[in-house]
Amino acid sequence: MAAVDGGEVDHLAGERATAHFDVDAMKVAWAGSRHAVEVNDRMARLVASDPVFRKDTRTMLSRKELFKDTLKKAAHAWKRIVELRLTEEEANLLRLYVDQPGYVDLHWGMFVPAIKGQGTEEQQKKWVPMAYKFQIIGCYAQTELGHGSNVQGLETTATFDPNTDEFVVHSPTLTSSKWWPGGLGKASTHAVVYARLITQGKDYGIHGFIVQLRSLDDHSPLPGITLGDIGGKFGSGAYNSMDNGVLRFDHVRIPRDQMLMRLSQVTREGKYVHSDVPKQLLYGTMVYVRQTIVADASKALSRAVCIAVRYSAIRKQFGSQAGGPETQVLNYKTQQSRLFPLLASAYAYRFVGEWLKWLYTDVMQKLEAKDYSTLPEAHACTAGLKSVTTSATADAIEECRKLCGGHGYLNSSGLPELFAVYVPACTYEGDNVVLLLQVARFLMKTVSQLASGKQPVGTTAYMGNIQYLMQCKSAVNTAGDWLNPAAIKEVFEARALRMAVNCAQNISKAPSQEEGFSELSPDLLESAVAHVQLIIVTKFFEKLQQDIIGHGVKEQLQNLCNIYALFLLHKHLGDFLSTGCITPKQGALANEQLGRLYAQVRPNAVALVDAFDYTDHYLSSVLGRYDGDVYPALYAEAWKDPLNETVIPDGYQEHLRPLLKQQLKFSRL
Numbered sequence: 014m015a016a017v018d019g020g021e022v023d024h025l026a027g028e029r030a031t032a033h034f035d036v037d038a039m040k041v042a043w044a045g046s047r048h049a050v051e052v053n054d055r056m057a058r059l060v061a062s063d064p065v066f067r068k069d070t071r072t073m074l075s076r077k078e079l080f081k082d083t084l085k086k087a088a089h090a091w092k093r094i095v096e097l098r099l100t101e102e103e104a105n106l107l108r109l110y111v112d113q114p115g116y117v118d119l120h121w122g123m124f125v126p127a128i129k130g131q132g133t134e135e136q137q138k139k140w141v142p143m144a145y146k147f148q149i150i151g152c153y154a155q156t157e158l159g160h161g162s163n164v165q166g167l168e169t170t171a172t173f174d175p176n177t178d179e180f181v182v183h184s185p186t187l188t189s190s191k192w193w194p195g196g197l198g199k200a201s202t203h204a205v206v207y208a209r210l211i212t213q214g215k216d217y218g219i220h221g222f223i224v225q226l227r228s229l230d231d232h233s234p235l236p237g238i239t240l241g242d243i244g245g246k247f248g249s250g251a252y253n254s255m256d257n258g259v260l261r262f263d264h265v266r267i268p269r270d271q272m273l274m275r276l277s278q279v280t281r282e283g284k285y286v287h288s289d290v291p292k293q294l295l296y297g298t299m300v301y302v303r304q305t306i307v308a309d310a311s312k313a314l315s316r317a318v319c320i321a322v323r324y325s326a327i328r329k330q331f332g333s334q335a336g337g338p339e340t341q342v343l344n345y346k347t348q349q350s351r352l353f354p355l356l357a358s359a360y361a362y363r364f365v366g367e368w369l370k371w372l373y374t375d376v377m378q379k380l381e382a383k384d385y386s387t388l389p390e391a392h393a394c395t396a397g398l399k400s401v402t403t404s405a406t407a408d409a410i411e412e413c414r415k416l417c418g419g420h421g422y423l424n425s426s427g428l429p430e431l432f433a434v435y436v437p438a439c440t441y442e443g444d445n446v447v448l449l450l451q452v453a454r455f456l457m458k459t460v461s462q463l464a465s466g467k468q469p470v471g472t473t474a475y476m477g478n479i480q481y482l483m484q485c486k487s488a489v490n491t492a493g494d495w496l497n498p499a500a501i502k503e504v505f506e507a508r509a510l511r512m513a514v515n516c517a518q519n520i521s522k523a524p525s526q527e528e529g530f531s532e533l534s535p536d537l538l539e540s541a542v543a544h545v546q547l548i549i550v551t552k553f554f555e556k557l558q559q560d561i562i563g564h565g566v567k568e569q570l571q572n573l574c575n576i577y578a579l580f581l582l583h584k585h586l587g588d589f590l591s592t593g594c595i596t597p598k599q600g601a602l603a604n605e606q607l608g609r610l611y612a613q614v615r616p617n618a619v620a621l622v623d624a625f626d627y628t629d630h631y632l633s634s635v636l637g638r639y640d641g642d643v644y645p646a647l648y649a650e651a652w653k654d655p656l657n658e659t660v661i662p663d664g665y666q667e668h669l670r671p672l673l674k675q676q677l678k679f680s681r682l
């Protein structure tokens with residue numbers, strides 16, 4: 014069933030009729046299973062039909078009103094989850110479709126996972142049930158005013174006092190104030206706080222602690238704790254529904270058993286004991302969240318693309334013949350070459366996100382069995398994919414706004430708010446540049462191990478084919494040759510490997526490894542991007558090897574996969590040419606093939622975005638309406654603006670009338 018909640022006439026019916034594939038089957042391919050389509054659809058409709066979850070006036074609310082509205086929606090969502098006895102899967106989807114950032118995101122997304130990942134069984138038994146019942150609300154307080162990216166540089170201290178069997182949590186400087194945690198400012202009662210553990214006079218570095226912040230009776234901050242919101246953020250509405258907070262501790266005492274002790278412990282006597290596990294597991298919550306952010310990228314991107322494709326099919330400009338209709342802007346080749354790669358990217362990110370979720374689960378199972386061998390790859394993949402997909406998605410949302418012309422700039426298009434909510438994803442959970450440098454570090458290590466004969470595995474397995482990939486030449490001779498997955502994979506692998514090897518060689522010429530890495534860091538970023546793009550392309554091809562059912566679905570996905578890969582090749586032509594992977598002629602042939610693929614997507618474009626199965630409520634865009642009835646909706650929406658509540662604006666008497674009636678004249682006139 015299509016996600017219609019618009020009007021009765023389908024202005025896009027003609028577009029839908031030209032599709033060459035079964036849209037319902039594509040919905041299954043997109044969502045992952047028929048069950049996923051069903052539960053997504055049910056939760057989206059549940060939210061769309063509930064007046065409490067309306068969001069059409071959100072951008073007109075003041076910050077205080079918006080925050081209160083967020084509290085109301087979160088409480089109502091919880092009430093519905095309990096009343097309807099929703100499963101965890103259903104509850105997560107319901108919250109997703111409520112579509113308003115708030116403290117619950119951090120409670121479920123970071124606080125609970127941090128306790129589950131870093132707490133002992135006993136600690137989990139104590140805290141998780143309280144969190145699950147919302148008897149406590151938690152957030153993740155890591156970042157400080159002075160340090161975010163450099164986690165090892167955090168300044169908050171937790172000093173063990175053996176006399177009382179407590180930790181004393183303290184903010185020694187202004188820059189050690191916790192700054193940014195979502196849900197901290199106004200809502201949370203508890204936090205997982207990251208602080209330097211000091212015991213027996215020694216600093217053991219960063220560890221996690223559960224700290225109660227507010228009274229469970231009247232919500233006031235506990236003694237020694239200063240709390241507040243850090244202030245308004247980018248865009249109207251948008252992320253301002255979230256109470257990102259500031260927190261300072263003045264020698265706050267917590268029991269010893271509130272240190273998260275799964276990875277390391279402090280004994281009653283104050284002895285520090287580190288279990289036999291890699292210390293990087295402390296960063297496990299970030300790895301978990303980065304993996305979810307990749308899935309979110311495909312959601313945000315597909316939303317923006319859905320709006321831009323539908324509107325581009327409705328919008329007409331120029332080209333009228335003898336008074337006939339003008340041309341749909343979607344028919345312009347320039348519109349297609351800007352929009353269809355984004356459509357292809359939405360699908361690419363969806364499938365790589367699916368794969369990353371599998372990888373994460375696999376790594377977790379291995380960790381349970383004390384096999385830590387795949388941890389570095391899991392870190393590189395989550396960091397790299399988080400970085401590449403969020404940066405591209407943020408750019409793509411802005412591109413979709415431009416693709417919608419002037420109307421895209423209106424809040425009612427849904428795009429400005431989507432951009433403002435989305436764009437911090439490039440920064441939170443690790444600044445994208447910082448994370449790409451982590452990928453580069455992993456790549457340099459892998460390259461250096463090649464010389465010792467160590468065979469790389471997983472996503473770096475291709476590097477083992479170094480003899481061939483360093484000298485191979487693409488055999489592409491015609492534009493059609495670029496439709497061969499092996500031809501595409503070969504040049505992407507060769508490009509990624511050659512860029513990594515070039516960096517490694519240049520680093521080795523520097524006085525020290527560290528200096529070389531620093532000097533070469535801009536090149537290293539590009540090398541990391543090339544490696545991550547190879548992963549995305551490869552996972553899309555692997556998806557196509559799976560059993561994909563439904564008339565025409567596989568063919569459409571093949572087209573999108575080829576578009577994604579060839580668009581990247583076109584965009585990064587400089588890399589492919591300078592590393593000698595392809596010739597300029599082969600680059601031109603790739604571009605020629607790209608144009609042909611766009612023509613094949615054109616009749617399917619609207620159906621391909623219908624397959625995302627978004628309700629009009631979730632899209633919240635007059636331009637992206639399912640029924641395409643854009644103009645009456647745009648017109649009606651304008652009148653809802655508070656500025657139109659009166660015909661004569663407030664301020665007329667004080668500021669406009671005197672101006673218009675002024676007697677004073679400039680002497681020159």
Ligand SMILES: CCC/C=C/C(=O)SCCNC(=O)CCNC(=O)[C@H](O)C(C)(C)COP(=O)([O-])OP(=O)([O-])OC[C@H]1O[C@@H](n2cnc3c(N)ncnc32)[C@H](O)[C@@H]1OP(=O)([O-])[O-]
Nearest residue numbers: 155161162163164165293296299300388392441442443447
């Ligand atoms: C809804 C939005 C909510 C938002 C919430 C937030 O933003 S919350 C706040 C989010 N905040 C952020 O995201 C902050 C971002 N900053 C960070 O994550 C860290 O400070 C860092 C990774 C940049 C550096 O860390 P460092 O100085 O400790 O390390 P180093 O570089 O010296 O490397 C040492 C070794 O550790 C390895 N390794 C590193 N990480 C991981 C990992 N996760 N797993 C496994 N391994 C990892 C690394 O590969 C290296 O291995 P090698 O080569 O020795 O074998």
Ligand SMILES: Cc1cc2nc3c(=O)[nH]c(=O)nc-3n(C[C@H](O)[C@H](O)[C@H](O)COP(=O)(O)OP(=O)(O)OC[C@H]3O[C@@H](n4cnc5c(N)ncnc54)[C@H](O)[C@@H]3O)c2cc1C
Nearest residue numbers: 153154155156160161162193194195437440441442443446
């Ligand atoms: C909306 C939002 C929500 C957030 N929620 C939370 C939360 O719930 N909990 C929490 O603890 N934190 C949260 N954060 C904080 C977030 O995790 C940090 O802002 C993020 O990790 C980036 O760190 P930073 O602010 O220190 O940036 P900085 O590191 O100061 O970045 C500034 C610039 O320096 C560059 N840079 C930094 N280091 C290097 C390097 N080594 N090499 C080259 N360039 C470098 C960066 O690329 C960037 O251009 C949130 C942030 C935002 C914006």
